[in-house]
Amino acid sequence: MIDIKINFFGIVASLLLFYIVLSNKPWWILRGGEGIFYAAVSPFNVKIEILGKPVIVPIIFYLNLAATLSMLLAASTMLLGSFLVEKEWSRPMIGFKGLMLPILFLVGLIISLEFVKNMGIAVPLMGEFVLRYEIPIGQGIITETPSVAMLTSDYWIALLAGIISVLAWFFQRRS
Amino acid sequence: MNRTKAVRILITLLSIAAFLPLLYGLNSYNWDLKALLTPSYTPPRVDFRMEPEGLRFEQGKLILSIKLINLGEIEAKIEGLNVTLYSNGIAVATGSLEKPVLSRPNSTEELNISITSFSWDPIQSRGKRRGLYQGYGLSCEGSG
Numbered sequence: 001m002i003d004i005k006i007n008f009f010g011i012v013a014s015l016l017l018f019y020i021v022l023s024n025k026p027w028w029i030l031r032g033g034e035g036i037f038y039a040a041v042s043p044f045n046v047k048i049e050i051l052g053k054p055v056i057v058p059i060i061f062y063l064n065l066a067a068t069l070s071m072l073l074a075a076s077t078m079l080l081g082s083f084l085v086e087k088e089w090s091r092p093m094i095g096f097k098g099l100m101l102p103i104l105f106l107v108g109l110i111i112s113l114e115f116v117k118n119m120g121i122a123v124p125l126m127g128e129f130v131l132r133y134e135i136p137i138g139q140g141i142i143t144e145t146p147s148v149a150m151l152t153s154d155y156w157i158a159l160l161a162g163i164i165s166v167l168a169w170f171f172q173r174r175s
Numbered sequence: 176m177n178r179t180k181a182v183r184i185l186i187t188l189l190s191i192a193a194f195l196p197l198l199y200g201l202n203s204y205n206w207d208l209k210a211l212l213t214p215s216y217t218p219p220r221v222d223f224r225m226e227p228e229g230l231r232f233e234q235g236k237l238i239l240s241i242k243l244i245n246l247g248e249i250e251a252k253i254e255g256l257n258v259t260l261y262s263n264g265i266a267v268a269t270g271s272l273e274k275p276v277l278s279r280p281n282s283t284e285e286l287n288i289s290i291t292s293f294s295w296d297p298i299q300s301r302g303k304r305r306g307l308y309q310g311y312g313l314s315c316e317g318s319g
Contacts, residue, residue, distance in 0.1 A: 035250075051219050051249055059211040062200030069193035077186060089178035092186055 005175060010082030010094055010168035016161035017075035017098050020154060021068055027102075027155035028109060030123065032131055032147035042154070043067040043105055067101070074098060078165065085175045094172040099162030102155060126150050219248035223278070228285070239270055239288040245278040252277045258288050 026040035026047070040047045044064050048055040074097040081093025113123050121133060128148045135141040204210045228240040239258070245251070256272040270290040278284050 050216065053217055053219050055214050055216045057212065057214045058204065059197075059200060062197045062211075065196040066194045069196070070190060073186075073189050073193055089182045091179060092183040095186075 005085045007082035007085050007094065007168050007171050007175070009164050009171050010078050013098055013161050013165040013168050014075045014079035014082065016157060016164065017071055017078065020158045020161060021071045021075065023154065025154040026152055027105060027158065028125075028149070028151055030147065030149045032145040036145050037147075041109070043101055044071070070097065071101065078168065081172065082168065085172060091172055094165070094169045096162075096166065096169065098158075098165035102159040102162050105155075105158075123147075124149055220246075221249055222247040223251070225286075230290075237290040238273070239290060241286040241288065243276065243278055243284045243286050245280055245282050245284075248280050250277070250279050253286065256286065256288065260290070 021044055024045050025042065026045070027042040028039075029041075030037070030039040032038070035052055037050045038048070044067055046057075046060045046064060074095060077093040078095070078098070081090040084090035084093070110125065113125060116123055121131065123129070123131065126149055128146070131143075131145045131147045133143050133145070135143060200211065201208070222245075224244040224246060226242040226244070228242050231238050231240065239260075243253070252275055253272065254275045258270045259266050260268040260270070268290050270288040273287045273289045276284050276286055
């Protein structure tokens, strides 16, 4: 009988990381009215539309690509390290990137919403609300759009992957 | 150098390399951070044309028909429209949209305005007399 020691937590965490990177699903969604505005945000893909037309910020593409490559590297090294538990030099392969990303994403999102709030547009992190905005035409046209914002299930899967990667790190250290 | 340290250095170098796309992007924009951070947005074209088609009687009501042409890129639903008809600068009738109309891009729809009230005020002007008439019906003017 062949006795192979593997890091089960590392395998599960790496497979979840591969899923969240390759599935390309948003972690946070903002929707206003029926096609008035829509935002689908994740570290790997950002899509913002107003009246069906895209809003493009050039740097976002490169940031998304960097996050994708970084997470693919973390998932790959974690998967490889999970099968090399008995090798001491495999320890650096299991890290905390999986947990850092959803935490940094949430912090970045909160900061961005505060920035937007200072511009007069109040958007909560989660929940239904009425977005009030004054269009600067003539004396001003006040618009009120029923909207909804929410963290998606993919965000919680990413957070779970991060927590399991911490367990994987502890397991790798103890083995 | 032991293997653990070598693996750590390799992973660190690969992690740094993962951010090379950011440097590539900066280089593509000639290191102009403002250009990279400035959002761009082209709003959809909004272009509606209205052409009156005429008056008609329908089911005991006077209907003003207007052709609505959507030459823009957005879909619009006209849920209500109130109109006032003028003659020689005097409001003579009011009306409202009979039912909501959905106008899709590159389409033509008909707006049916139901004329709901007529009113004239009696005036005397240079020997001409006009009659007072209120309610539904055709307007008529007599002079003498």
